[in-house]
Amino acid sequence: MREVGKRERKKDAIALVTGQPVYVDDLAPKECLVVKLLRSPHANAIVEDVNYAAALKIPGIEAVYTWKDVPKNRFATAGQTYPEWSPYDHLILDQHVRFVGDPVAIVAGENEACVDKALRVIRVKYQVLPALLDYHEAIDNEILVHPEDNWESRFPVGADNRRNLCAHMEDGDGDVEAVLEDCEVKLTRTYHVPAVNQAMMETFRTYCYIDTYGRLVVVSSTQIVFHVRRIVSTALGIPRAKVRAMKPRIGGGFGAKQTVVTEIYPAFVTWMTKKPSKLIYTRKESQIAGSPRHEMDVRVSIGADRDGTIRAIDLYNLSNTGAYGDHGPTTAGLTGHKAIPLYTANLEAFRHVFDVVYTNQLATGAYRGYGATQGIFALESIVNELATVLHMDPVELRLKNVVREKMLMPAYFGEVAESCRLDECLVRACEMIGWKEKYPARDMGNGKVRAVGVGMAMQGSCISNVDVGSATIMLNEDGTYKLAIAAADMGTGCDTILAQMAAECLHVTTDEIFVSGADTDSSPYDSGSYASSTTYITGQAVVKAATELEKRICQVAAGMLECDPEDVEFDGRKATDVKTGKSVTSEEIGYKAQVCNKIALQVTESHSSPVSPPPYMAGAVEIELDKETGHVEILDYAAVVDCGTVVNPNLATVQVEGGLGQGIGMTLYENIQYTEKGKLRNSSLMQYKIPTRQDMGHFRVEFKPSFEPTGPFGVKSIGEIVINTPAPALAHAIYNATGVWHRNLPITSEKIALGTD
Amino acid sequence: MIKIRELVKVESLEEAWELNQKRTNKILGGMLWLRLGNRNVQKAIDLSDLGLDQIEETEEAFSIGCMATLRQIELHEGLNALCEGLLHDAVCDIVGTQFRNLATVGGSIFGRFGFSDVMTAFLALDSYVELYKGGIVPMSEFVKMKRDNDILVRVIVKKCPGHFAYLSHRNTRTDFPVLTVAVSDCGGVKKAVIGARPGIAKLYEIEHMDGETAKRLAEETPFQSNMRASDTFRRHLAGVLLGRAFAEIQGKE
């Protein structure tokens, strides 16, 4: 392969490193109305009255809207394929506010100063209700987070708003209780992962305007333009055809922007006023009213024999979806589905049961790893605990039980692991870290201990039988190509890697493919960039479109060469009649396509997959732990990934490193705390500490690419899996240093030094 | 965010002092902390034009202008040679270079912030503040004084050679400290300072630098809990860090 596998620079790289104005707030029209939201200071309250007469008198104020002004049709803000698994529990503004930060009023004005002033003079009368702030108490609590009659669950996920239940589901294979009973060793442990914010550097933001045709144009920092169009039109109660959604460059997403967080507010303002408007969330708003990871308790029981044969896994997770149910049912499902299959080899039975509950806390959403992260922390930790109980090396224990190529995975929708080198990933990561010499720990004197820890991970590649990716490729008259997609490059580089694939198919260089990004008016339909789907699904659509386009190029060339299309060979520069040796250049073909031509040299193809082949990964970490202060220094992190064929080694490597960094952050530092009244205390980067470059240690990344037969060029995914190993690997290393298992994240230096959990 | 109606670049300390007697007026330091509040300021008083951004050395002392930045004291060779890098070590983990290029010594000290690395370090030195009206006051007294409308003009560090150590514990490297400790032994006076309790730093003059003392100070110092740590952990850390700082100083002697 020439282009696939190359360390190609990202197509937007130079624009980004030279600071070009390519993001939402750089592009928003100067005369935009500034939109801000007045937010509830109460975790649970009914808005009795909003007095904004004084606000309207402030010069420059255009409008103030309250729950009385907005449509009454409920919708979900989760960017998911219709019909969404997430319940329809949102209004643009609701009389019932359900968390500290829930919007009460929308204010639009000429500039920030007048809008800020207006926000200060609006008087709201609340009927404050008792708040539900402990998710363990949520089911059948007398406080109902969503008592409303028009709450609706459109998918059978076991939801019941009269019980604060966003979802309840069960899955399993075999008689898990009987097998557990029969096992020589059985462990049951509960692990806790708090909500974690994505903290992408660009906060949530959107601007809107009305176009020439009177349509609402929504320009947003989003991963999901087509879902934005659907959700905005549903929320506003206007036809799809009246809405266009697009994205410029995005300053990071990580799943946060798979939810419609800001779009509906400026959309509503612009639709009502017909004036352009923008809403730029502050960091505080992004922290308190964003779409963070679901807090979860994960209780795992694992059954094994003395020789280390893992025979049964029983996993229950209780997930706190907060005030709204976006991504609630789906994330909780992944907690089991994308953890348990790691131990397929000897597994006789498994069960996965989950409850997702409403509370009056942060509304949650999608964050890289999407539920799997919580499940993998729990399962990988209990396997490490099991190794201790069995007096086995945890690597040996894993090698005995790990899923291997061609195994049927009953815990993974009955799919077969067609491409899997997880065992090799594990062996290599341990080799890199020096496992044999370093496990479990070495005393360095001065209270310092060096220790190693290990964890494995899997994820999926797309949502099987759901996600749709599409690509349109067109031959330009100079022999270059246009590739139109609606997958969202959020810094990951999908514009570039999809172009690499197109270039590979069309025998040109990646430079000769230009990519136009997500726009519901000009891009073919794509579910969007989430669920680790873009490379695998949209990539396949690119291959299909390129293959069909090549066929058509040969047809047009055959007409020009007056020969049978079967006899034409195309090499990217020219099409040759193999019988006569006569040829036409791609430029000539490009021009021909524009003159008296009936064969479109523009092809759109879609792709969807009945399977979601998991990528696999192993991570091994070496730390130096200060027993007296509890400080953990990460010395070395070895990560080995099987993501199938690596399309762009640079971008894949940085995906891994970025994911490790976020995983380290959630494991050691990022510590969500609430006040007694349910207000988030970590509402800034001053109080929510994401790791700096001095907190990361050194990463080493390698690949063990398997070949996935259903993926384009053998690819699988890489975007999400990379966040999953730090939590179990670090918890393991910390245990090896201190002898204490920490089952509650984050594992702060205080917990380590004091030996608490 | 702070609202400011007018910025006054004063031409003398007297002008600044007069303006500062009004409660709604406010002297600006680096503005890093001040700006985060929701205060309405009528006149923001800017001392930038008074030449107070220098670190001057005389035979007996270093005199640090209130507008000198944390970065200046971090990099100042003479000052750090005197205190064996104590000031460098105290400020080098404060947020980032660009932050320390703005944050002023005056603002950091005048605020008497509980989380202050800077105050912890200066308390271990033979240091004084020069107040415009109040004259020269030892840092150990200044730290206990109520905030008033005087102006902190300079911080003075007397040249008293000795041995120094600074240690802090932080959750992430550039976060506010969970606990700070500064220890010095100069001119026959031994000092131990415990800061970020999270209350304002406490200074002790001690007899010995040993484990016993570390334990005793950790026990008798009041600590509280906040988002970053519990009082229990702070007490534990105080014992550990003091012990280490003492050992560091003994290693130097």
Place this chain on the structure above:
Amino acid sequence: MIVTMILNGKKITDEIAADMTLFDFVRKHGCYSVKCGCETTNCGLCTVFLDDTPVLSCAMLAARAEGRRVETLEGLQKEAEEFGSFIADQGAEQCGFCNPGMIMNAIALFRENPEPTDEEIKQYLAGNLCRCSGYEGQLRGMHAFIEYKKNGGAACGK
């Protein structure tokens, strides 16, 4: 009030509110490379040079830049592209949103200390947060850049 400063080599005089930040000022004057990531001086995205010294423009009043030289990445395009290419060659620019601030501060570092150690790099740039890259690719890019500069700017970056 009226303020005059040299922004990217151009003298600019403007009537501003006393509490306008330098961040708002430079963006108002078309310097869109300067970004806001936090409002609490923790992220480093808003880094500009004030008389060649890197500072956080979100924490500084525009009025305090009176008579001084302010530079943003718009005024350092050559240096940005030269150094930024090494970040791009690692794919470490990722979403790009933190890049201008990080690149400004890296330029400041290399001016002060052309051959910094890893520890010096990490310390100097500690106030530049990045959520995409895990920082490791940025560090690789800096190693390559330092090597390139050591060789007199010869093309050995790849």
